[in-house]
Amino acid sequence: MSKEYGKMQLLEKWRGMAYSEKANKGDLQKLWQKYFRLEKEMYAKLLENPDEEVKGPVRDLAKKYDVDIMTMTGFLDGINDSLVEPNPIEEMTEDTEVSLKFDKELLYKNMVAAEADWLYGLPQWEKIFDEEKRKELYKEQKRSTTIVKEERIYPNDPCPCGSGKKYKKCCGKN
Secondary structure, X not given: OOHHHOOOOHHHHHHHHHOXXXXXXXXXXXXXXXXXXHHHHHHHXXXXXXXXXXXXXXXXXXXXXXXXXXXXXXXXXXXXXXXOOOOOHHHOOOOOEEEOOEOHHHHHHHHXXXXXXXXXXXOOHHHHOOHHHHHHHHHHHHHHOOOOOOOXXXXXXXXXXXXXXXXXXXXXXX
């Protein structure tokens, strides 16, 4: 393992950098702009062969996608909830064997949930799901996060059970 990352776990180091409260806002903005550009390129490559399981040590995957270890760590953190089998990202080191085998529908929905239109709008998705399926997944995801308030029943309202009685004299008695 390189000395640069020492004993600190990669994820802890990535989150310390990417979500730092002390960092200069401009530097953080540059970090995220660069990260999102690289992330988009990695997803584009990954989605070219969606059924191929890409796996190997973190270090090798960083080389494969031509990114630094920290960018790969951020990517692994982001994709972990969409994987068929999550990686051990909490204790991950450069030598940890990881897999990028993702659930296509879950990944698409998670991109929608993250409001990452630059990712769920990638042209590679067109070969994976037709337009109708993409719309269906988009709507499913949006519906799953919509809070529906139940209509309040007042004592003098007709009982929802259909008895014809007032709620207070029927199901609302107790």
